[in-house]
Amino acid sequence: MARRAPILDWYARHGRHDLPWRATRDRWAVLTSEVMLHQTQVARVERAWPEFLARFPTPAAMADAGPAAVIRAWDRLGYPRRARHLHDAAVVIAATGWPDDLRTLPGVGRYTAAAVAAQADDADVPAIDVNIRRVVQRVVGGRLGDRAAEDAMIRVGAPLRGRDRLLALMDVGALLCRARDPQCGACPLRRRCATRGPLPDEGTRRQGAFRGSFRERRGRVMAALRAGPTPSAELDAEALASLVADGLAVVRGGRARLPG
């Protein structure tokens, strides 16, 4: 008779069951949380998401509010293209319903489509984010592409499936199997783990300094536009042009403003 898998017990006791978006299985609520979590730490999203969802509780509500309201509500969360894409996705959903393939929605890729299906519908699909990739790579003992990581996720997460598999492995990655200072002694996977610590090369992506970067310049223009329409002459022209190209700003009559 097989023993109860350690990850079941660990997840029941130590999983982040307190995270606000885990209290819902509403697709729209889950989607908004997932988009907000793209490259943004859980602690920040915890603070911002409840108010954001209350403001845009349904796709129709967001579609009706228009892109400017969504971009403004996004505030300083970063990557404002996410807000633009989310609004555009809301327009599609409000008009024609949820598509069969969520990846057809703007701003929704392989990970997010699977993560929404698993959490909202308990679909038995794997989804690889930075946390789960780190966990399964360390357990297996080497770098894995998306497909191989998904296969490994199913094996490593067994007997969990669907929603619980996703969330349990996410929590292991975030709380124990961390990029820095992993807590292997407390890990439910340690007996099957090939590495028990960071891989020799986990290939963390480098990002240039934010200070003095073009991204910072874009950010400054976005901050001005969130505050209100601004004469173009007062703004960084290159950064503004880049924002216009991304659908995050419009210029008319020498004044720049948020779109919509």
Place this chain on the structure above:
DNA sequence: AATGCGGGGGC
């Protein structure tokens, strides 16, 4: 496969 894309938390 490699870049660009915010902004902030934590050390």
Place this chain on the structure above:
DNA sequence: GCCCCAGCATT
């Protein structure tokens, strides 16, 4: 200072 963060779109 540097590293990291529930990715996606584009090239």
